[in-house]
Structure formats: C-alpha cells, structure tokens
Amino acid sequence: MTTTPRTRLSPERRREQLLDLGVRLLAHRSLDELSIDLLAEEAGISRGLLYHYFGSKQAFHEAVVRHAADDLIAQTTPPTDGDPLERLLTSVTAYVDYVVANHEGYVSLVKAAAGGNESLRAIYEDARSALNGRVFREDVHGEIVPDTPANRLVVRGWSAMVEELVLSWIDDPRGVTRADLLAIVTGSLPAIVGVTPGR
Amino acid sequence: MTTTPRTRLSPERRREQLLDLGVRLLAHRSLDELSIDLLAEEAGISRGLLYHYFGSKQAFHEAVVRHAADDLIAQTTPPTDGDPLERLLTSVTAYVDYVVANHEGYVSLVKAAAGGNESLRAIYEDARSALNGRVFREDVHGEIVPDTPANRLVVRGWSAMVEELVLSWIDDPRGVTRADLLAIVTGSLPAIVGVTPGR
DNA sequence: CACTCTATTGACGTCCGTTCAATAGCGCCA
DNA sequence: TGGCGCTATTGAACGGACGTCAATAGAGTG
Numbered sequence: 273m274t275t276t277p278r279t280r281l282s283p284e285r286r287r288e289q290l291l292d293l294g295v296r297l298l299a300h301r302s303l304d305e306l307s308i309d310l311l312a313e314e315a316g317i318s319r320g321l322l323y324h325y326f327g328s329k330q331a332f333h334e335a336v337v338r339h340a341a342d343d344l345i346a347q348t349t350p351p352t353d354g355d356p357l358e359r360l361l362t363s364v365t366a367y368v369d370y371v372v373a374n375h376e377g378y379v380s381l382v383k384a385a386a387g388g389n390e391s392l393r394a395i396y397e398d399a400r401s402a403l404n405g406r407v408f409r410e411d412v413h414g415e416i417v418p419d420t421p422a423n424r425l426v427v428r429g430w431s432a433m434v435e436e437l438v439l440s441w442i443d444d445p446r447g448v449t450r451a452d453l454l455a456i457v458t459g460s461l462p463a464i465v466g467v468t469p470g471r
Numbered sequence: 472m473t474t475t476p477r478t479r480l481s482p483e484r485r486r487e488q489l490l491d492l493g494v495r496l497l498a499h500r501s502l503d504e505l506s507i508d509l510l511a512e513e514a515g516i517s518r519g520l521l522y523h524y525f526g527s528k529q530a531f532h533e534a535v536v537r538h539a540a541d542d543l544i545a546q547t548t549p550p551t552d553g554d555p556l557e558r559l560l561t562s563v564t565a566y567v568d569y570v571v572a573n574h575e576g577y578v579s580l581v582k583a584a585a586g587g588n589e590s591l592r593a594i595y596e597d598a599r600s601a602l603n604g605r606v607f608r609e610d611v612h613g614e615i616v617p618d619t620p621a622n623r624l625v626v627r628g629w630s631a632m633v634e635e636l637v638l639s640w641i642d643d644p645r646g647v648t649r650a651d652l653l654a655i656v657t658g659s660l661p662a663i664v665g666v667t668p669g670r
Numbered sequence: 671c672a673c674t675c676t677a678t679t680g681a682c683g684t685c686c687g688t689t690c691a692a693t694a695g696c697g698c699c700a
Numbered sequence: 701t702g703g704c705g706c707t708a709t710t711g712a713a714c715g716g717a718c719g720t721c722a723a724t725a726g727a728g729t730g
Contacts, residue, residue: 280695280708302587304503308687318710323688387586388501421646426655429636436631440624447620452668456625459666467658469651479677479726507718517679522719 279316287325290315294336299376302387303333333384337392340381341399344370348403356411361458363406364434368454371438382435404431407461417465426468430461475515486524489514493535498575501586502532532583536591539580540598543569547602555610560657562605563633567653570637581634603630606660616660621667629660 281289293315297306308329312319326332347370350363371378385396404427408419417423434457441453480488492514496505507528511518525531546569549562570577584595603626607618616622633656640652 278693278695278709283708286708305588307685319687320689320711321709324709327688329687383585386582386584389504422651422655425636425639425647425652428639429632429655429659432635433628433632437624437628440627448624452621453624455668456621456628456663456666460628460663463662463666464655464659467662468655477678477724477726482677485677506716518718519680519720520678523678526719528718 283325286317286321290317290322290325290332291336291339294332295340295377295380298333298336298380298383300379302383303329330389333388334391334395337381337384337395340377341395343374343377344381345399345402350406350410356413356415359410360407360416363410364458365454367403367434368438368450368457371435372442375442379439382439400428400431404428416462418470420470422468422470423465426464427461430464433460478515482524485516485520489516489521489524489531490535490538493531494539494576494579497532497535497579497582499578501582502528529588532587533590533594536580536583536594539576540594542573542576543580544598544601549605549609555612555614558609559606559615562609563657564653566602566633567637567649567656570634571641574641578638581638599627599630603627616664617669619669621669622664625663625667626660629663632659 293311297311297314308319308322312322315322322329322332326335344367348363348366350359353359354362381396381399384392386393407417407427408424411417417427437453437457441448492510496510496513507518507521511521514521521528521531525534543566547562547565549558552558553561580595580598583591585592606616606626607623610616616626636652636656640647
C-alpha cells in the first residue's frame with residue numbers, strides 16, 4: 273500500500289492513462305465486477321477523479337470501448353494501392369495481427385458488445401460496420417463480393433466467424449499455424465459467397 | 472399496482488416461473504440493469520423469495536442461462552435415421568427455426584456468454600461444444616468434415632457465423648428469404664472446409 | 671376444525687456508485 | 701526566486717440496491 277502523494281497530470285494524459293487502464297481491467301472482468309475502488313487504487317487516484325473525467329461508471333465504459341474501437345479501425349486501414357483483392361487481404365491480415373497483438377483491448381471491446389448496454393452495442397456496431405463496409409468499398413466493381421442484401425448478410429456472418437476464429441486460435445493454437453489461420457480467413461469469404469443464392 | 476395476496480406455489484412451479492420470467496427480462500437488459508426489485512414486482516413476489524430459490528443474483532442469472540441452453544440443446548437434437556449429411560441439415564434447420572421462435576431466450580443466452588462471468592461463459596461454452604460436437608459425431612467417417620485441429624477451429628467459426636447470420640436476419644430479413652438463409656448456412660460449412668489447409 | 675410444514679414475507683445491515691465543497695500541485699508573472 | 705491563481709484532485713457524506721434472517725401465513729392432513 274504505497275501512499276503516493278497526489279500527482280497532477282494534464283487532462284489529456286490523465287484521460288489517456290485511465291482509458292488504457294480501463295481497457296486492461298475490462299478485458300477479463302465485466303463492468304459490474306470492476307469496482308470503482310479497484311480502478312481508482314490501480315490508477316493511484318481517488319474515486320472522485322474518475323467522475324470528474326467521465327461522469328459515471330457507465331460513461332467510462334463507453335469511453336473505454338470507443339477508445340479500443342478507434343484504435344482497431346485506425347490500425348487496420350487498407351492500403352491505397354494494389355488491386356482490390358490484395359488490399360482486402362492486407363487489411364484482413366492486419367486485423368488478425370492486431371487482435372493477436374492487442375488481445376486484451378480487443379476482448380474488452382467484444383465483451384462490451386454482446387453483454388452490455390444499448391449504447392455500447394452501438395459503438396461496437398459502428399466499428400464493425402466500418403470494417404465490413406471496407407469489403408464493398410475496396411471492391412467497387414463487385415469482383416469479389418457483389419453488393420446484394422444476401423451478401424451484406426454474408427459479410428456480417430463472415431466477420432463474426434473471423435472474430436471467433438482468431439480469438440479461439442489465440443486461446444489454443446495447437447495444430448494450426450498463423451498461415452493456416454490466414455488461409456482459412458481469407459479463403460472462406462469467396463467460398464461462402466460462392467454458395468450464396470444470387471439475385 | 473394490484474397488491475395480490477400472497478400466493479403459494481410448489482417449488483417446481485415457482486422455480487419454473489422465475490426462470491421463464493428471467494429469460495424474458497434478461498433478453499434486452501443486462502444483469503446489472505435488472506434490479507431485484509423489478510424482477511420481484513414483475514413476478515408478484517418479494518425480493519427475499521428470489522434469494523430463497525437461487526441464493527444470489529449471479530446464481531439466478533446462471534440458472535436462467537442454463538435453462539435456456541438446455542432448452543436449445545433439447546429442441547435441436549438431430550434425428551437418428553438418415554445419412555450423416557441429411558441428419559446434420561435437419562439439425563441445423565431446427566436450430567435456425569428454434570432461434571427464430573425463441574428469439575428472446577436465445578438472445579439472453581448469447582448476451583450472457585460474451586458479456587458475463589467466467590461461469591456464465593462456461594455454460595455457453597458447454598452448450599456450443601455440444602452443438603459443434605454433433606458435426607463430428609454425426610459425421611463419423613469424415614465424409615463432410617474430417618476431424619482435424621484446423622477443422623475443429625473451422626466448425627467453431629462456422630457456428631459463430633451461423634449465430635450471427637440468424638440473429639442479423641431476424642433483425643432485418645429484407646431481401647433474404649428463409650430458404651436463402653438456410654442455403655447459406657448449410658452450404659457454407661462444406662465450402663469453408665474446402666478451402667481449409669488439410670493435414 | 672385445528673395443526674403442522676414450509677413457502678413466503680419485510681425490515682434491517684452493508685457495500686458501492688455518485689456528489690460536491692474543500693484542498694493542493696504546477697505554471698506564470700513580478 | 702517567491703507568491704499567486706487556476707484547476708486537477710481529494711475524501712467525506714448521501715442514496716440506492718444487494719443480500720440476510722427471524723417472523724408470518726397459505727395449503728394439505730388427520
């Protein structure tokens with residue numbers, strides 16, 4: 273119990289510190305399993321300061337999730353040159369590597385999505401729309417996935433699968449190499465589109 | 472505010488009533504958004520009675536989720552006759568129809584899974600293992616999906632996709648018929664297995 | 671009709687999220 | 701260098717919700 277004297281940071285740094293800590297703490301606990309006391313102690317601040325910055329526990333969680341979502345989207349932007357398929361593959365590879373590298377942040381994002389609030393789900397939904405939209409945006413001429421209602425649905429399903437694949441693989445990679453995983457992830461999209469009833 | 476006089480039920484009936492109510496209430500709220508007060512009032516009982524039956528709010532949630540999971544598994548058991556592929560298709564179709572019919576129950580199961588406790592996730596994990604296991608169990612000779620580590624992973628991913636497809640389709644079925652959905656769901660498994668690196 | 675068994679209650683204690691007036695770092699100016 | 705002011709930070713006090721337990725009252729039985 274090191275009682276560090278009050279340290280005064282700039283609002284930006286403090287906010288950043290609290291968000292990063294939140295991402296870490298919310299990766300393996302749910303929101304109501306995380307007490308403000310623990311969070312405050314872990315950050316070396318008082319309970320009150322958290323409310324000064326975020327207003328409520330709920331709002332803090334939203335800020336944490338948005339933080340993680342923005343980071344994910346920023347770090348997986350597709351390259352601007354190359355042919356459509358190639359750009360998509362690069363982006364998907366970046367996604368896989370991001371999830372592997374930022375496991376905790378990604379898990380806290382996903383946990384918030386399914387388990388939480390309406391507004392939390394909205395944040396996740398926006399993030400995933402951005403990711404899914406790339407498939408159609410990068411593939412303007414419909415070479416890989418023609419833009420139909422059925423394929424919109426398929427891409428949603430495919431991205432859910434990719435998420436599950438990566439998280440499961442991280443959890444237990446036995447018998448499957450990173451290359452195998454990437455082959456499954458990238459190969460499955462055209463494969464599924466191939467069996468989807470067209471218009 | 473109808474103040475009904477105290478009604479005395481058999482423990483089985485009371486338990487059943489509370490679980491059914493819990494499934495309904497937990498479909499659209501998370502656990503900490505559901506107060507014991509609301510639950511008790513909705514059920515027409517006192518707060519204390521809930522603790523008599525389940526011991527804690529957490530334990531109540533677990534019972535609700537287990538209730539939903541058992542129901543799902545029971546109502547989608549594959550038939551015992553027919554060839555492997557046919558039995559699987561029947562089971563998957565039953566799964567889709569079950570989710571459509573018991574939307575609330577299924578949502579409260581899924582929400583609990585990603586958002587919740589370790590033990591909640593374990594319950595969901597068991598349920599899904601049971602479902603996924605059918606693919607290999609019903610397909611003993613590996614006609615559809617040979618039992619390899621990569622394919623174990625693929626089936627996990629596929630079932631996550633199926634879940635997302637069905638829930639998204641229920642949310643917005645425009646432009647996709649039930650037959651389309653079933654075609655995507657059933658066709659995608661062999662398609663993905665086809666692009667998966669073998670052993 | 672009384673009696674017993676047990677399902678059910680409701681008041682109480684405690685913990686935790688939230689508020690707000692008071693406090694004290696840190697840069698700035700003389 | 702030293703004091704001053706701005707504002708980041710605190711901690712005690714409040715309220716509401718979870719959880720406990722001895723008391724109560726339905727429902728079947730003799």
